[in-house]
Amino acid sequence: MQALGPLILSWRSVLAPGIVALTAVVTMLVGSGLSEDESESVGWIALTGLVAAAIASLAASGDHIVTFGGSLIIDDYTAFFYLLIPVCSAVVVLFSFDYVAALGLPATEYYALLLFATTGMMLMAGAGDLIVMFLGLETMSISAYVMAAMAQRDPKSSEAGLKYFLLGAFSTGFLLYGIALLYGATGSIKLEAVAQMVRKHSIALSPFVLLGLGLILVGFGFKVAAAPFHVWTPDAYEGAPTSVTALMAVGIKLGAFAGFIRVLLIYLAPLHAQWSGVLWALAALSMTVGNLAALAQENIKRMLAYSAIAHAGYILVGMTAGRSEVGPALLYYLLGYAFANLGAFAVLVAVEQAQQSGTKLDDLSGLARNHPMLAAAMALFMLSLMGMPPLAGFVGKFYIFSVALESRYVWLVIIATLNSVVSAYYYARVIVAMYMREGAERQAQTRQPTLLFALAVAALATVIIGLLPHPYISASSAAYASAEQVLRPATAALQTK
Amino acid sequence: MPLGIFAFFATLAVISALGVILQRSPVHSLLALIVTLLCVAALMIGLDALAVGLLQAIVYVGAIVVLFLFVIWLLNLERDPEESGRLGIKLLAAVGAAALVGELTAFLTRTHMSQQTVNSDYGSMAQLAGLIFGNYLIAFEVTSLLLLVAVVGVVAVARRWPSPRLANRPPTLSAKPQT
């Protein structure tokens, strides 16, 4: 096996995920001694842990260092996701407090699993070898399967969890097989060593590598919900409790894309010619299927599921381009996507509770009259997802598409732009329902400071990231550049000065 | 490893694996699974990977499959599950699976296996320990985390939650009462 330098055991790489994992254990210990009515305090513990982890993410920033024999990587890319993922989970916790109680979910297990899932996502972002990446993915997935099935009173929740689990297990098989093949071909499971090996022409084009690559694409394709591996998404999103859906739509996507982008764009970049065609097809299919199917949805959670598929397609457009300019664009896009989605689901949670209704489009009718602030926030998130300037969604889309066009993927960009037009229709439908339709008079009010706080965070982020994108783009650029350091030999780094 | 021994265990492994999915009774499936796992363990030992082979036998056959058996008893699944799925789907699935097998076979026959000699301590306990607590420390630790998640998850799904605060509510969603 190739030597990768001394074995660096660094606390910096494990601090943030470690805090989250430890908090999960603490939640379980504390939670077991609490009665149902006190279960809210478990949420506060989880929140504290997530905030601490977000702060601790600073420890992981800096120049690219490989620690634990290649298992975990310290760089700004890791730090970017170590910060973003706990923040997103924290927002989910913020709007979960009353919702968990109202749905009768077991609070201790809910928060513990949420934290475990967060740990898994963060490990995917920081992973430097395929085993840790796989374990991170499984940690986050298994937590999510269970959380989706948690609302025991609702048969659809069990159904969602079971479907998600069955298909997830199916796809895990492919991913693992792909990793094994790549290991067999290159003799290493460490990404850096794999990257060095695939640089050699003879190995890069060996059938083992190609098959391994294909199966890895399948596995990741499932996790990011790219068509045709998206089939589980609508059911799982619809059936799961809404706060869990938010975690699935945001956290899991973040973790999966963090790993996917790092593996493919950075370490398997030499194979670009081999994977770009498949990604092209996945991107085109995801956008088209996602947007067209979303048109016909009457349930907003289902619609957002298809919208998530479409957005995965947009991100894949950028990944297809595969140039290093696109890296920052992808990270920036994820940033905007995360907060707009978190916000949308937060609104749905609020609506479910305030109106004691479901999440059908009709349930939002007249929301502008009954809850003007909720409606305004929802409109904002829909406009951002639609890609309306100057919100974050627009800048991200513009950024990705222009780099893709720059890389001569003209048709893909045309498909993408046409799709984003189609998407305007179903996002606008939500706005129309809220503002231009009369709903039943409902006087129940939401007075949940945490939920409102979560909404405010998401709304502010959506506006600020779009209006003043500069600091966020430079953060994304720095993050991606530091992850790319691994590619450049020392001399090349000097030349770029 | 002599070819004959390999052929024997490999064939047995495939046949018993087929048995796992073709058996009607879950218990029979499980027994077939045990045979498969043991065959694979034997193959590993035949490849001089003694530690892995033994671990396979102990952990999978000894622990996991027994756990499965408990689960089956607990869930009372001894009855044959009802015939499920339509014929068309089964046919499609069979075709799809066959196609996949075909593709994979075509792939593997294209591949030239490189011969590589390994050190004499390859697969030994000492080397394994060195790896687990060295280069793969994180992976090892995360695995334990994963198992913990699985345990918590099973408990969360399997336990019936008494919810006194919600006992009198209709099954649809409702807001939190003012306390």
Add this chain to the structure above:
Amino acid sequence: MIVEFPALNLLLLMPAIGVAFNLFFGYRLGRSAVNTVSVGVVAIAFALSVWATVKLATMPPGSCLQAQLGPWIYAGPLRLDVLLRFDALAAVMSLVVSGVGCLIHIYSCGYMGEDPDFARYFAYMNLFTFSMLLLVLAGNLLLMFVGWEGVGLCSYLLIAFWYDNPLFAFNGRKAFVVNRIGDVGFLLGIFVLFSAFASHGLWTLDFAEMRERAGLISPAIATIACLLLFFGATGKSAQIPLYVWLPDAMVGPTPVSALIHAATMVTAGVYVVARLNFLFALSPSTMEAVATIGTVTAFFAATIALAQSDIKRVLAYSTISQIGYMFLGAGVGAFGAAIFHVVTHAFFKALLFLGAGSVIHALGGEQDMNRMGGLRRRMPLTHAAMLAGTLAISAVPGFSGFFSKDEILQAAYTSGHKTLWLIAVVTAGLTGLYMFRLFFLTFYGKPRLSEERFAEVHEPPFVMAMPLVVLAALSVFGGLIGLPEGVLWGNQIGAFLAPITGRVSAAPAQAVMLLSAITSGVTFIGIILALIGYVVIPTLPERLAAWAQGLYRLLWSKYYVDELYDFLITRPVLFLSSAILGRNVDSLAIDAVVDGTGEAVQGGATAVRRVETGNVQHYVLIYLGGVLLIVGYYLLSALRH
């Protein structure tokens, strides 16, 4: 010369302040506060525009004022700032937007005086003014696109302002979606330009830089980019093929129609073409396309206008027709003339809409001209104002529309586009015909209104009358800023715009006279026909309609374009979505479980059983299909090596 002029920031932000005020305090502080603030901010913006224009006028030609609101997108080599630039073109446009906008805001205080939703209305109106000013002042293409989308959004919100009516809400959505279709073209055009410049190492979308380095762009790329951008422009400016939304947009409040769907927003497409004239100049074929589409639209819309009976719809089609003229001007290279027509059109079309609004207001919401007539006696002021507007739009010599339209027609003739010129002249006759038809039907003849309702008809209150008077004056005298060359002070606005839009060589004086005479003659024929048909022999039109029944029905039904689009585009997409993706893929998979919507109290076991009976198997099959394809793809590529 470039001068920093921070007041531009204030100019842009004034309406934004109005938006925030109206949204947060509007309903609390009451109607008069809302009126004062909304009008006030736009008036201040107008004053600032005047100040900036005066300052600009004293500087050497080709200079501009600029202000940087802040950094925007810095991505790698791309640096885009929120940069506002006030050059001659921006000056003209911002004067129109804030000036006419201010008058319409004042008018709205009266028109919306009874509406309970006044704060929302004025918030949208201010937001529109903000977006439009952003569009006009933007220093780079992407920032302009922000304004572009902003005005589209406001248009949608205002069309559907009275959303209780499902038709209105639907029309709003129609406008939005049609505009978004145009936006694809626009956005793709931006991408193409961006990547074309970037491939030469120039990462910019800044207008000044692009103008300087336009030589880098090959004609082929310029053609693609300009065609895409022009497609976007046809969406916003309601030209063929995307004009269908504008007539339906008339369901919004009439001041909205005046401001957004006549005076300002719909001319944004013309503005974009004029702003990017250096690119369009690179591609003669695109210019031809622009001119042709403009002319055909002008003619086509004018014919439809002949047969409409809703007063606002006639005005809507006349707007489409007039914008067609502007594109004709731009397409033959007379960008300055096109912008001049934007200005005069803003005056007389705003006037016509506000006049029509007064009539509608006085008649309690009646828009059908067949139920008007004889209003001249009850509304002399409105009648006079409308007459000024009608004369101006018909391009009767001496009135503002005459000068701008004439300049366009002459440019078309002298540049050799004789066929287009001929169609445009015929259209001028049609314009006189349908505009005076509207005018006579409304104000002359016997009142077709019931006695008591006719007696209630009254002149508008002062706040509504004042803007009418001002706009009438502008419609009459506004053309004086652009007299033909050699007459008195000549073409002032053309000279002012020349550093940006360039100038076309003028025809010899005799030819000018002759061409003007022909156009005016045709116009007068149209007016006389209207006089005969609607005043002298009022039964004539009906007999004509009966005689040419097929043609009349074709015009009345607007050439069935809406039906065609519905059949060709809307239905297939909906079918694909709901029938194939929605019904089959979706319900094949989830079936009754979803439709049961949680009423299903069957317990988890049922759900699990249902899952086992097939659904997940379908999923796995789809999934397996994907795997097969991907593995097959790699198998093939492995076989190749």
